Amino acid sequence: MRELAASTISDHVAEMCEEANIYLGEDVFGLLKDALETEESPTGKEVLKQLIENAEIARDEQIPICQDTGFAVFFVEWGQEVHLTGGTLDEAINAGVKRGYEEGYLRKSIVKDPLYERKNTGDNTPAVIYTDIVPGDKVKISFAPKGGGSENMSAVKMLKPSDGEAGFIDFVVNHVKAAGPNPCPPIVVGVGIGGTFDKVAVQAKKALFRHVGDSHPDSRFAKLEKTIKDKINDLGVGPQGFGGRTFALAVHIEDYPSHIASMAAAVNINCHACRHLERVI
Amino acid sequence: MEPKKIKAPLSDEDVMALKSGDNVLISGVIYTARDAAHKKLVELMDKGESLPIDLNGQFIFYVGPTPAKPGQAIGSAGPTTSGRMDAYTPQMLEKGMKACIGKGLRSQTVKDALQKHKGLYLAAVGGAGALLSKKIKKCEVVAYPELGAEAIHRLEVEEFPATVVNDAYGNDLYAEGAREYAR
Ligand code: SF4
Numbered sequence: 463m464r465e466l467a468a469s470t471i472s473d474h475v476a477e478m479c480e481e482a483n484i485y486l487g488e489d490v491f492g493l494l495k496d497a498l499e500t501e502e503s504p505t506g507k508e509v510l511k512q513l514i515e516n517a518e519i520a521r522d523e524q525i526p527i528c529q530d531t532g533f534a535v536f537f538v539e540w541g542q543e544v545h546l547t548g549g550t551l552d553e554a555i556n557a558g559v560k561r562g563y564e565e566g567y568l569r570k571s572i573v574k575d576p577l578y579e580r581k582n583t584g585d586n587t588p589a590v591i592y593t594d595i596v597p598g599d600k601v602k603i604s605f606a607p608k609g610g611g612s613e614n615m616s617a618v619k620m621l622k623p624s625d626g627e628a629g630f631i632d633f634v635v636n637h638v639k640a641a642g643p644n645p646c647p648p649i650v651v652g653v654g655i656g657g658t659f660d661k662v663a664v665q666a667k668k669a670l671f672r673h674v675g676d677s678h679p680d681s682r683f684a685k686l687e688k689t690i691k692d693k694i695n696d697l698g699v700g701p702q703g704f705g706g707r708t709f710a711l712a713v714h715i716e717d718y719p720s721h722i723a724s725m726a727a728a729v730n731i732n733c734h735a736c737r738h739l740e741r742v743i
Numbered sequence: 744m745e746p747k748k749i750k751a752p753l754s755d756e757d758v759m760a761l762k763s764g765d766n767v768l769i770s771g772v773i774y775t776a777r778d779a780a781h782k783k784l785v786e787l788m789d790k791g792e793s794l795p796i797d798l799n800g801q802f803i804f805y806v807g808p809t810p811a812k813p814g815q816a817i818g819s820a821g822p823t824t825s826g827r828m829d830a831y832t833p834q835m836l837e838k839g840m841k842a843c844i845g846k847g848l849r850s851q852t853v854k855d856a857l858q859k860h861k862g863l864y865l866a867a868v869g870g871a872g873a874l875l876s877k878k879i880k881k882c883e884v885v886a887y888p889e890l891g892a893e894a895i896h897r898l899e900v901e902e903f904p905a906t907v908v909n910d911a912y913g914n915d916l917y918a919e920g921a922r923e924y925a926r
Binding site for chain 2 (some may be wrong): 502505509517519520700
């Protein structure tokens with residue numbers, strides 16, 4: 463049994479909170495640069511230029527890319543041969559979030575009570591944490607600060623199996639079209655298919671943690687990702703919705719086995735500030 | 744197309760000279776307000792009481808910045824989703840506001856009110872909070888300090904970039920831009 467101190471988890475988490483919010487990943491940065499080459503709209507090009515410059519300023523001055531430094535979302539793969547000492551995993555992660563958001567001058571965007579008082583918790587906790595127990599003696603922590611503007615443009619729909627591929631494509635494309643300029647395009651579209659009502663939403667979220675632009679390993683889904691992305695870009699919505707070719711930088715699908723009577727589908731949109739990091743401890 | 748340099752606050756003539764799709768660089772004084780501050784302002788209007796700021800000719804920027812680091816005027820400061828302010832915007836325009844800056848779609852009621860009161864809706868680039876913070880030279884709280892990041896701040900801006908989405912003639916860049924590039 464390997465022993466791992468809760469404080470070690472907190473230290474990593476605190477660093478990850480700052481790092482993810484300040485440095486735009488090279489995946490998104492590369493795609494923004496590619497888009498600048500292919501974008502036809504002059505206003506669209508201007509937006510892409512600003513976004514590239516924005517990422518450079520954030521990096522050089524060590525300030526957040528975007529003022530919405532998000533809900534702290536974690537996927538943890540916990541090796542079953544690791545024994546956590548000195549606290550619970552939830553406590554360790556939340557202590558890291560609290561420290562990272564304070565020391566990194568990140569915005570605290572979480573209210574304790576969603577309906578009535580909506581009072582800010584003051585330290586951006588609690589985080590949203592999904593944990594999987596896996597074989598081995600390593601711990602993998604994936605983190606994404608998830609902005610509210612793009613999160614609000616998300617949906618789950620229980621499609622019928624007979625809706626088929628066409629029905630699934632329509633659901634995703636129409637949903638993204640309705641979101642339009644709100645989620646700060648260019649966007650990354652996380653899509654879940656299969657599973658239950660709750661599982662499909664988690665799959666859509668998980669899709670946003672993929673290295674942006676990588677394809678699904680199954681060639682059928684990889685092709686479908688490309689088809690949906692092309693349809694979304696053909697809407698003409700463009701960067702920031704001002705019109706243009708670049709509405710989506712990528713579409714990622716995560717599938718899961720399905721009940722014979724169901725075909726659950728979910729869309730979780732991320733903005734170009736698609737911040738995500740992983741560490742293996 | 745070169746961006747147009749404009750000065751805040753705005754007159755009716757300034758508003759009428761701008762069209763949807765125009766890129767502008769704003770210099771001068773603008774104010775911030777988000778949901779909570781709008782709610783308080785509109786409550787005062789409903790009671791017929793005076794407001795903590797004079798809205799005449801002003802720009803309102805929908806933003807909730809990150810905390811400023813030592814030596815910074817303001818933290819990252821990009822626009823937030825404007826739709827949440829739709830319910831309050833017609834009354835703000837009635838009280839003299841000339842322009843608002845945010846991101847994302849507005850309701851038909853807001854678009855009609857912009858035409859009626861000669862106002863503009865502009866979008867700044869959502870997610871460009873680091874870049875936009877460099878265009879803000881000074882920042883001070885002028886009302887509702889208890890709201891923290893949501894307090895009303897007075898900002899001095901220099902060449903702050905934005906794009907006119909809805910003008911006072913009823914044009915809408917979000918609709919027209921997508922139509923032009925759809926295929
Ligand atoms: S949607 Fe993304 S880029 Fe836009 S304000 Fe929110 S976090 Fe920032």
